[in-house]
Amino acid sequence: MKQVFQVHVRNSMGLHTRPATVIVKLLQDCKSNVLFTCKKETVNAKSILGILMLAATKNSKIIVTVDGGDAEETKVKLIEAFENKFWEELA
Amino acid sequence: MYLVEDLYKSHSDKLGLELIAGKAGMKRCIRVPEAQRPGLALSGYLKSHAHKRILIFGKVEIEYLQDLDSDLRIARLESILTKSTPAIIVARRYRPPKELSIVCEKFEVPLFRASMTTMNLLSKLTLLLMEEFASSMSVHGTLVEVFGVGVLIQGDSSVGKSEAALGLIERGHRLISDDIVKVKKREGSYLEGSGAELTRHHMEIRGIGIINVAKLYGAVCVRYQKSIDIVVKLEAWDDQNFYDRVGLDEKYCDILGVKLPFHILPVKPGRDVVLLLETIALNHRLKRMGYNSAQEFSTKLYDVISEKSGKRSKNQ
Numbered sequence: 001m002k003q004v005f006q007v008h009v010r011n012s013m014g015l016h017t018r019p020a021t022v023i024v025k026l027l028q029d030c031k032s033n034v035l036f037t038c039k040k041e042t043v044n045a046k047s048i049l050g051i052l053m054l055a056a057t058k059n060s061k062i063i064v065t066v067d068g069g070d071a072e073e074t075k076v077k078l079i080e081a082f083e084n085k086f087w088e089e090l091a
Numbered sequence: 092m093y094l095v096e097d098l099y100k101s102h103s104d105k106l107g108l109e110l111i112a113g114k115a116g117m118k119r120c121i122r123v124p125e126a127q128r129p130g131l132a133l134s135g136y137l138k139s140h141a142h143k144r145i146l147i148f149g150k151v152e153i154e155y156l157q158d159l160d161s162d163l164r165i166a167r168l169e170s171i172l173t174k175s176t177p178a179i180i181v182a183r184r185y186r187p188p189k190e191l192s193i194v195c196e197k198f199e200v201p202l203f204r205a206s207m208t209t210m211n212l213l214s215k216l217t218l219l220l221m222e223e224f225a226s227s228m229s230v231h232g233t234l235v236e237v238f239g240v241g242v243l244i245q246g247d248s249s250v251g252k253s254e255a256a257l258g259l260i261e262r263g264h265r266l267i268s269d270d271i272v273k274v275k276k277r278e279g280s281y282l283e284g285s286g287a288e289l290t291r292h293h294m295e296i297r298g299i300g301i302i303n304v305a306k307l308y309g310a311v312c313v314r315y316q317k318s319i320d321i322v323v324k325l326e327a328w329d330d331q332n333f334y335d336r337v338g339l340d341e342k343y344c345d346i347l348g349v350k351l352p353f354h355i356l357p358v359k360p361g362r363d364v365v366l367l368l369e370t371i372a373l374n375h376r377l378k379r380m381g382y383n384s385a386q387e388f389s390t391k392l393y394d395v396i397s398e399k400s401g402k403r404s405k406n407q
Binding site: 042053 | 229231248249269270271287289290293294295301
């Protein structure tokens with residue numbers, strides 16, 4: 001099943017190395033193909049350099065395309081991570 | 092959308108552009124990668140006037156305007172400027188007649204002056220615009236120059252693209268980009284790959300992290316851009332799949348409408364992917380030089396068989 005949805009970057013520092021690591025780790029076991037599109041640039045979300053290349057700042061909109069068997073679960077996981085600012089600003 | 096502002100920012104040095112009037116129109120959109128000398132339109136013939144093109148004023152246009160009286164000059168200039176005219180460039184550093192500046196200010200069309208001769212300006216501007224308008228896309232993969240052949244290594248995450256590329260770099264080949272390759276179609280016939288500004292010459296290796304190849308292995312191991320000559324897809328070895336054993340049939344893939352030789356390379360422990368990639372690249376060079384190993388072998392075999400069967404029929 002293909003899922004296309006939008007997420008917002010809420011971290012004050014944007015998508016820097018640590019959030020990118022969280023995303024890649026989260027998608028490690030995911031079987032679907034996951035793409036991030038930000039400002040007309042589309043990258044593979046399983047590649048850390050890909051995510052970093054976007055250099056997405058706070059409040060950037062990212063269109064996520066998940067295509068594959070576990071699309072539904074992946075969508076839930078990703079939205080949770082973005083909403084919780086990748087659990088880095090909780091402390 | 093490509094704006095006049097973008098053209099000015101990125102190419103004003105190359106073209107020697109200087110803004111004279113019409114600054115308010117810098118946000119005008121350039122819709123076609125074309126430029127034109129408006130000679131005929133200036134003389135009043137406006138049928139099929141290409142209003143979307145950038146207008147270049149050369150010696151003839153300027154001298155013609157000088158021969159007209161002021162009112163007519165304004166009228167003619169006003170008639171050739173439309174809402175979609177992106178900009179006007181005066182070549183050879185000619186001083187534009189003041190009416191031209193006035194009309195450009197009024198219609199908010201940027202007016203530039205360039206130092207080049209008209210023909211040079213026209214061809215250089217067209218080339219730059221064609222480049223800017225060339226179709227492009229980002230592909231997931233790693234681009235390495237192996238023996239002068241641009242090899243785009245593709246495959247699923249964690250199949251070992253970066254590791255293979257690192258092995259190639261260690262052997263003296265050059266990295267263009269890891270993970271994401273920006274592909275541009277050049278002159279409508281070949282593809283050129285380059286890396287993204289931010290991640291250029293960086294690689295991510297599982298277990299090590301992000302490394303800077305240009306610093307680690309030196310400037311000789313990297314390149315800014317390279318034409319893409321072949322595509323190799325790495326995939327996990329599948330016993331059910333029948334892999335190419337002879338190499339007589341060539342497979343192709345399509346990127347931006349350009350046909351590229353395509354190889355599927357199964358990986359499994361014990362297979363030296365780096366050596367295999369080098370071999371693919373060398374074999375590609377050999378083919379381009381007119382020697383096809385598989386074809387040659389097949390012909391040889393055919394000759395031997397026909398010779399043998401000839402002898403046999405003689406004996407019988």
